[in-house]
Amino acid sequence: xxxxxxxxxxxxxxxxxxxxxxxxxxxxxxxxxxxxxxxxxxxxxxxxxxxxxxxxxxxxxxxxxxxxxxxxxxxxxxxxxxxxxxxxxxxxxxxxxxxxxxxxxxxxxxxxxxxxxxxxxxxxxxxxxxxxxxxxxxxxxxxxxxxxxxxxxxxxxxxxxxxxxxxxxxxxxxxxxxxxxxxxxxxxxxxxxxxxxxxxxxxxxxxxxxxxxxxxxxxxxxxxxxxxxxxxxxxxxxxxxxxxxxxxxxxxxxxxxx
Amino acid sequence: xxxxxxxxxxxxxxxxxxxxxxxxxxxxxxxxxxxxxxxxxxxxxxxxxxxxxxxxxxxxxxxxxxxxxxxxxxxxxxxxxxxxxxxxxxxxxxxxxxxxxxxxxxxxxxxxxxxxxxxxxxxxxxxxxxxxxxxxxxxxxxxxxxxxxxxxxxxxxxxxxxxxxxxxxxxxxxxxxxxxxxxxxxxxxxxxxxxxxxxxxxxxxxxxxxxxxxxxxxxxxxxxxxxxxxxxxxxxxxxxxxxxxxxxxxxxxxxxxx
Amino acid sequence: xxxxxxxxxxxxxxxxxxxxxxxxxxxxxxxxxxxxxxxxxxxxxxxxxxxxxxxxxxxxxxxxxxxxxxxxxxxxxxxxxxxxxxxxxxxxxxxxxxxxxxxxxxxxxxxxxxxxxxxxxxxxxxxxxxxxxxxxxxxxxxxxxxxxxxxxxxxxxxxxxxxxxxxxxxxxxxxxxxxxxxxxxxxxxxxxxxxxxxxxxxxxxxxxxxxxxxxxxxxxxxxxxxxxxxxxxxxxxxxxxxxxxxxxxxxxxxxxxx
Numbered sequence: 001x002x003x004x005x006x007x008x009x010x011x012x013x014x015x016x017x018x019x020x021x022x023x024x025x026x027x028x029x030x031x032x033x034x035x036x037x038x039x040x041x042x043x044x045x046x047x048x049x050x051x052x053x054x055x056x057x058x059x060x061x062x063x064x065x066x067x068x069x070x071x072x073x074x075x076x077x078x079x080x081x082x083x084x085x086x087x088x089x090x091x092x093x094x095x096x097x098x099x100x101x102x103x104x105x106x107x108x109x110x111x112x113x114x115x116x117x118x119x120x121x122x123x124x125x126x127x128x129x130x131x132x133x134x135x136x137x138x139x140x141x142x143x144x145x146x147x148x149x150x151x152x153x154x155x156x157x158x159x160x161x162x163x164x165x166x167x168x169x170x171x172x173x174x175x176x177x178x179x180x181x182x183x184x185x186x187x188x189x190x191x192x193x194x195x196x197x198x199x200x201x202x203x204x205x206x207x208x209x210x211x212x213x214x215x216x217x218x219x220x221x222x223x224x225x226x227x228x229x230x231x232x233x234x235x236x237x238x239x240x241x242x243x244x245x246x247x248x249x250x251x252x253x254x255x256x257x258x
Numbered sequence: 259x260x261x262x263x264x265x266x267x268x269x270x271x272x273x274x275x276x277x278x279x280x281x282x283x284x285x286x287x288x289x290x291x292x293x294x295x296x297x298x299x300x301x302x303x304x305x306x307x308x309x310x311x312x313x314x315x316x317x318x319x320x321x322x323x324x325x326x327x328x329x330x331x332x333x334x335x336x337x338x339x340x341x342x343x344x345x346x347x348x349x350x351x352x353x354x355x356x357x358x359x360x361x362x363x364x365x366x367x368x369x370x371x372x373x374x375x376x377x378x379x380x381x382x383x384x385x386x387x388x389x390x391x392x393x394x395x396x397x398x399x400x401x402x403x404x405x406x407x408x409x410x411x412x413x414x415x416x417x418x419x420x421x422x423x424x425x426x427x428x429x430x431x432x433x434x435x436x437x438x439x440x441x442x443x444x445x446x447x448x449x450x451x452x453x454x455x456x457x458x459x460x461x462x463x464x465x466x467x468x469x470x471x472x473x474x475x476x477x478x479x480x481x482x483x484x485x486x487x488x489x490x491x492x493x494x495x496x497x498x499x500x501x502x503x504x505x506x507x508x509x510x511x512x513x514x515x516x
Numbered sequence: 517x518x519x520x521x522x523x524x525x526x527x528x529x530x531x532x533x534x535x536x537x538x539x540x541x542x543x544x545x546x547x548x549x550x551x552x553x554x555x556x557x558x559x560x561x562x563x564x565x566x567x568x569x570x571x572x573x574x575x576x577x578x579x580x581x582x583x584x585x586x587x588x589x590x591x592x593x594x595x596x597x598x599x600x601x602x603x604x605x606x607x608x609x610x611x612x613x614x615x616x617x618x619x620x621x622x623x624x625x626x627x628x629x630x631x632x633x634x635x636x637x638x639x640x641x642x643x644x645x646x647x648x649x650x651x652x653x654x655x656x657x658x659x660x661x662x663x664x665x666x667x668x669x670x671x672x673x674x675x676x677x678x679x680x681x682x683x684x685x686x687x688x689x690x691x692x693x694x695x696x697x698x699x700x701x702x703x704x705x706x707x708x709x710x711x712x713x714x715x716x717x718x719x720x721x722x723x724x725x726x727x728x729x730x731x732x733x734x735x736x737x738x739x740x741x742x743x744x745x746x747x748x749x750x751x752x753x754x755x756x757x758x759x760x761x762x763x764x765x766x767x768x769x770x771x772x773x774x
Contacts, residue, residue: 161743182754186747187738222445227419231444238440480703485677496698
């Protein structure tokens with residue numbers, strides 16, 4: 001999973017351990033607001049929403065909390081001006097403590113399982129760059145609207161010298177099919193907004209974040225007349241395969257990280 | 259399969275039990291005619307070809323009869339002016355007798371297995387609305403030509419508060435891919451003809467029923483120079499997955515209905 | 517695999533056994549040249565690169581040799597003016613000796629496994645017709661550039677009265693999806709260059725062989741900045757399914773040939 005390759009790479013980087021939870025800024029890393037029954041989940045770990053253990057734990061808890069409220073839907077977005085999420089926080093891979101790394105892997109798997117298998121309608125308002133794990137979070141939603149401009153989105157793991165996990169790959173195959181996924185993953189391609197639109201990696205472009213959120217809301221409102229229980233069970237049925245795969249492999253994946 | 263949900267819903271509806279076989283009109287519900295070696299199977303259960311037990315049994319038997327003749331191909335169409343088939347006859351779900359419901363489920367599975375796994379070339383001349391089970395029958399064919407106009411086609415189960423069975427889902431994935439199927443199923447979308455054409459849910463539009471049948475014939479004539487045994491085995495190979503799935507799950511599905 | 521059907525068909529054809537290895541022309545059937553770190557593998561068994569046992573053995577060995585050099589990538593092309601490869605040499609199927617036929621089947625499986633699972637970037641410069649096994653070789657590569665003109669490409673097995681093996685089918689599904697594969701395989705369709713381009717069976721058209729090779733090189737150069745180990749493992753991950761299928765079934769397939 002979090003590839004030894006990356007661990008070894010990070011070991012050679014002159015960067016510091018992430019701040020421990022005790023010295024981290026007090027503000028919550030994830031904000032959840034209600035917008036007429038739709039939960040808006042905003043990632044706000046400056047500067048780039050890189051996914052460290054604490055952010056993953058905060059997302060995981062926020063997903064649980066939102067689900068309890070049986071919302072009309074959920075929009076995932078970022079509080080930062082130019083980045084949706086930069087993906088894995090590489091400092092987590094730098095001289096990692098075994099226990100924390102294990103926790104990290106488990107929490108990342110949990111976040112994906114919860115988001116990809118979130119029964120309620122989900123849409124990503126992608127208001128900035130979304131490489132690697134940032135792209136994964138967006139793809140795990142049911143719908144993607146991305147702000148036009150110079151932002152890019154993609155699973156660029158190979159360009160970082162690492163191999164995307166099976167659930168990254170499965171999520172992309174679910175979204176754009178096998179052939180496009182093979183080309184995207186092997187080349188580590190970061191897609192411009194128009195390229196992402198053409199290939200179906202995103203569903204709509206937007207002029208700015210507000211427009212992106214509006215379009216996400218419009219998508220979620222499609223379900224106003226649909227019985228949630230039927231809709232949600234249908235979603236889980238069609239997402240059953242990738243969810244079964246990770247359950248089967250998640251322990252092995254963690255073991256291989258360590 | 260025929261979801262308890264639907265059974266419960268129907269239980270609350272002020273509608274009557276379907277006519278029993280003995281009081282049903284004498285005319286056959288399915289007509290099969292030969293058109294130069296191509297079997298034309300016409301569903302003619304007015305007013306909307308809703309699939310009750312007797313219609314399913316008639317289709318099942320007709321498929322057996324047609325197969326025995328090793329036809330050049332088969333065209334499935336409707337005798338009704340504005341509806342291809344309205345899908346499941348909801349009255350079958352209203353205060354159902356256990357034995358009849360069980361029979362119903364089994365016959366519906368059989369019809370799909372026979373039609374999706376029909377070795378000879380199949381094409382649907384969709385001359386009217388094709389919601390839910392009507393869309394399923396059309397998708398189980400190898401080719402779809404739909405009469406232009408205000409007709410729509412789609413698996414709108416969620417809009418009816420029910421969950422499409424796995425074989426409905428598998429058939430749609432086989433036709434338009436996973437991503438489009440997820441969007442179509444969760445939103446219960448009924449596609450206009452041009453939308454269906456764009457997404458590949460149908461292959462051609464036609465000006466009227468005669469034109470639709472002509473285009474179906476033209477499709478089937480593509481196989482004039484192809485050895486039937488090779489063609490037919492190839493079709494069954496590529497359809498093996500969904501057919502294996504239903505065989506594995508059909509008993510459980512029936513048990514869950516009851 | 518090499519279907520009894522074809523064996524039986526060939527048994528009725530008034531054609532001769534292929535030349536035995538001892539009487540075959542001395543020139544190598546496969547040429548491998550280095551072009552700045554990219555291996556260019558050229559099939560040169562006149563007149564049409566039909567895949568007999570010796571050509572398959574030569575390709576198999578060449579793939580091993582190229583892999584040992586850890587090239588930047590590999591381009592597969594043909595030395596012949598109008599044919600990429602005509603696929604299976606039907607003379608192999610004519611009154612076959614059991615042992616040779618078994619060897620033939622095994623070597624064909626090996627070539628596909630090695631080429632589809634070749635870790636390094638692969639591209640086909642398709643400078644002529646590519647029916648059946650010729651199309652298979654092209655599809656097993658990661659990228660396809662085809663010379664414009666009157667050439668065609670496709671799996672036309674059904675038109676020859678035979679059933680494409682599962683790995684032929686899996687390779688096409690990997691490339692153009694299930695629905696397009698079903699239509700292509702059942703009809704035995706040979707695609708013109710523009711049709712192949714539209715459906716994604718090829719990725720680019722070229723004005724001539726040199727242009728095709730240049731475009732293949734350009735594709736391979738995309739990986740200049742990508743860590744080979746990550747890229748190659750990613751490719752093998754996404755191709756895992758079809759490779760697992762053939763390993764599971766290859767013995768049965770051979771047994772059924774004999």
